[in-house]
Amino acid sequence: MPELPEVEVTRRGIEKRLAGRQLDRAVLRAPSLRYPVPAGLPRHLSGRSLIEAKRRGKYLLLDFADGHLLIHLGMSGSLRFVAPGTPAGRHDHADFVFGEDVLRLTDPRRFGALLWLAGDPLAHPLLATLGIEPLSRAFTPAWLHATLAGKRVAIKPALMDSRLIVGIGNIYASESLFQAGIDPRRAAGSVSLARLERLVPAIKTTLRAAIRAGGSTLRDFCGPEGMGDFQVRHQVYGRAGEPCLRCGTPIRQIRQGQRSTYFCPSCQNR
Structure with missing residues (x-):
């Protein structure tokens, strides 16, 4: 299962390569993972710029200014860059296309999550009850x-x-x-x-x-x-x-x- 270091490595990779870039289009291949994926998500994200990639616990939060794309990798999921035109496999459920950079979400067990959060993301039920960050100064x-x-x-x-x-x-x-x-x-x-x-x-x-x-x-x-x-x-x-x-x-x-x-x-x- 991806744990804090794996999710933080993923966050840093996304931040380094995609922050400030425009998302040209999103491709969804599954109507749901652990939770239903918003049907209008590709249309909503298209043309928006990624402000920042953030992390809360094992959740990724991609900030698109008017809301956050929440991604959880579940038990065995991953986000990785693939070359444009790379055929999607059976468990490749979403692509986020930033020009020549394609970020692909793979989740064999479908235990992950892909949700759109408007407003304060930390108030969402999935995040509101989370405990302290172990790398924070408050963790003493x-x-x-x-x-x-x-x-x-x-x-x-x-x-x-x-x-x-x-x-x-x-x-x-x-x-x-x-x-x-x-x-x-x-x-x-x-x-x-x-x-x-x-x-x-x-x-x-x-x-x-x-x-x-x-x-x-x-x-x-x-x-x-x-x-x-x-x-x-x-x-x-x-x-x-x-x-x-x-x-x-x-x-x-x-x-x-x-x-x-x-x-x-x-x-x-x-």
């Missing part, structure tokens, strides 16, 4: 300690709760907890402030490193400028049974909230 150990107080859910699922913190996702939660030396099974409310003073910087460092690397290329994800390679730097994720890169203990894999968690039982025993 003190804030996290107060937010997790009394919570009995394990720390890893808590980090993935978008009502608390947006965009960390499964890969980066596992990697950050390893960097901080915290057992992913520990109750969130029992993690001390001292431990969170390790965890918050670990989250920020991990996310920023993944963004610099172009994200983790898993299954169908690909950024607009090409495929990321952060997956080759994973310390624990996807390495079940392999030796820990720090201590040599075999990496364990367990299930938490229907997702796989990877951790080192020796390094993450606190």
Whole structure:
């Protein structure tokens, strides 16, 4: 699933290449993804200029001055540039044509979203209940300690709760907890402030490193400028049974909230 780094890489690629450009036409090939796609969207967008590409959590917001095009990549979606005239595949549901640059939305499972938001986009129900941005200055150990107080859910699922913190996702939660030396099974409310003073910087460092690397290329994800390679730097994720890169203990894999968690039982025993 594309997580915050993959969506941010996509945002930056769009911003760099298309900001200030006029959208000549939009082509829709599916009446709905997770939600119905507005039927009049191509007509409305045609001839408008893209002001800015923004991100909220795992949602992209393309600002066209009088409204925002909201895009969510779902479980395995991607936005990438293709050459003009490239035939559309079965799962290529939309093209946005900016001169010779064609931005194509691919979503094999149709779990994504393509919506038009007039007015304040952050007031839309999909965005209004989202939690704090983990790369913001407001995301501090003190804030996290107060937010997790009394919570009995394990720390890893808590980090993935978008009502608390947006965009960390499964890969980066596992990697950050390893960097901080915290057992992913520990109750969130029992993690001390001292431990969170390790965890918050670990989250920020991990996310920023993944963004610099172009994200983790898993299954169908690909950024607009090409495929990321952060997956080759994973310390624990996807390495079940392999030796820990720090201590040599075999990496364990367990299930938490229907997702796989990877951790080192020796390094993450606190």
